[in-house]
Amino acid sequence: GEKVEQHQSTLSVREGDSAVINCTYTDTASSYFPWYKQEAGKSLHFVIDIRSNVDRKQSQRLTVLLDKKAKRFSLHITATQPEDSAIYFCAASRAQQGTGSKLSFGKGAKLTVSP
Amino acid sequence: GPKVLQIPSHQIIDMGQMVTLNCDPVSNHLYFYWYKQILGQQMEFLVNFYNGKVMEKSKLFKDQFSVERPDGSYFTLKIQPTALEDSAVYFCASSLDQGTETLYFGSGTRLTVL
16 A cells, blocks of 8 residues: 655754655555644644645645655745644545545654744 | 544543544534554554445454444444554544545544553
8 A cells, every 4th residue: 555754753943944844655646645734732734735737836835846756745834933833744645536535644744943 | 624523532441341432523524534543653544434334444444443423423433342452542534525635633532452
């Protein structure tokens, strides 16, 4: 089955700097790549996603890049703020109709933004 | 935004007992999921459920596991009997539609089997 890897477990940046979190996947049939954020003591919260028909998607300070050849995708956060501090999970799935979503998650990367 | 509630947040039981984890999904959602996360490891898919039926399950969804959502109430995960390796955090999620629809997660139930 699909295996999603997040090679950084922690990342620390200064407020205002950029942060990049990288993920790789193994299943060439994966076509949907969401990112979730989990703040301390809270549930996972959807952040942004990208589908395999594009290689870049931006939403305000967040950009997701997808490299299908390398089976790699990344989350870029610009102008970081302390409230961006959280654990970020990447995930991947095939976009199959009729079976619901079956996401494979990375282990998570803890981002700390210091003032 | 939409919220998925999980009750209880922690549960401690003795090995061999039955446990039921409860999830109150987003009210108009149609697809329901359970994920399992052992401490320090990735969150892993257990099962998804739609229209009263299990659509897909992983190899982690052992015969001792069952799910149901009677009369549109809580979506439950029952483990009977429990084993030590069932200790984990169990996350419930729901989505409006299938495929690539956004999943909304609960904050998890930490299950400890002694």
